[in-house]
Amino acid sequence: MFNWDLPWYYKEIEKFVVEFGLNCVTPSVWKPRTIHRLIRSRDTTEPVSDLPPAPATRVWENVSSPSLTDRHKDIAWMAVKGGLPVRSFMHSRGLCPHRECPRGCPAEETIYHLFWACLFAQRLRGALKQEMEAHIPYPNITYQSVLYGLFPKTHSVEAIQGCWRILCCVKDILLYARTRLVTNGKVVSREACRRMVHNLLRDYTDKDNKEREKEEEL
Numbered sequence: 001m002f003n004w005d006l007p008w009y010y011k012e013i014e015k016f017v018v019e020f021g022l023n024c025v026t027p028s029v030w031k032p033r034t035i036h037r038l039i040r041s042r043d044t045t046e047p048v049s050d051l052p053p054a055p056a057t058r059v060w061e062n063v064s065s066p067s068l069t070d071r072h073k074d075i076a077w078m079a080v081k082g083g084l085p086v087r088s089f090m091h092s093r094g095l096c097p098h099r100e101c102p103r104g105c106p107a108e109e110t111i112y113h114l115f116w117a118c119l120f121a122q123r124l125r126g127a128l129k130q131e132m133e134a135h136i137p138y139p140n141i142t143y144q145s146v147l148y149g150l151f152p153k154t155h156s157v158e159a160i161q162g163c164w165r166i167l168c169c170v171k172d173i174l175l176y177a178r179t180r181l182v183t184n185g186k187v188v189s190r191e192a193c194r195r196m197v198h199n200l201l202r203d204y205t206d207k208d209n210k211e212r213e214k215e216e217e218l
């Protein structure tokens with residue numbers, strides 16, 4: 001075993017070595033890639049509500065997919081963790097006097113309602129049916145697809161990624177529109193939401209093109 005008896009100014013490194021059990025790693029293999037692999041091999045999958053471990057791993061891969069923007073990763077993560085500031089969440093913490101959907105639906109505003117059951121969400125999805133169908137058949141898009149990026153039946157990685165991106169854009173705009181409504185009383189129309197989703201998708205296409213150009217230059 002390598003002697004990791006380090007001077008005081010390297011104490012933080014020593015803590016890191018002990019915490020991750022890396023004291024058996026000799027300096028000759030002490031390379032970022034090796035260390036990363038060793039640490040990742042000890043990763044455990046955080047459970048996702050009632051999902052078995054295999055789909056749960058898939059969910060966390062989707063949530064942290066490098067094909068998403070940081071904002072969409074954050075929204076997806078908060079949605080899976082149940083931490084979005086919808087009325088149900090805020091009311092249960094004494095931060096909002098109402099629990100109902102701000103659009104007047106006779107239902108509590110939960111994440112499920114905001115992203116799936118609300119008539120507004122259903123209609124926005126309907127308005128983007130063609131865009132989603134370019135990747136995954138519309139009947140295969142379920143609440144688990146919206147929340148987790150899981151789709152019934154088998155689809156290619158590209159199809160899942162394409163549809164998951166659209167659903168992440170839809171979640172972003174639904175969240176934006178409900179926040180405008182709740183905080184300023186401003187109604188963002190379904191058509192305006194559809195256009196905003198299209199703008200976000202265009203940003204993704206631009207990002208892809210730039211990355212492709214950069215790869216070609218190399």
Ligand SMILES: [Zn+2]
Pocket residue numbers: 101102103104105113117118119120
């Ligand atoms: Zn509603």
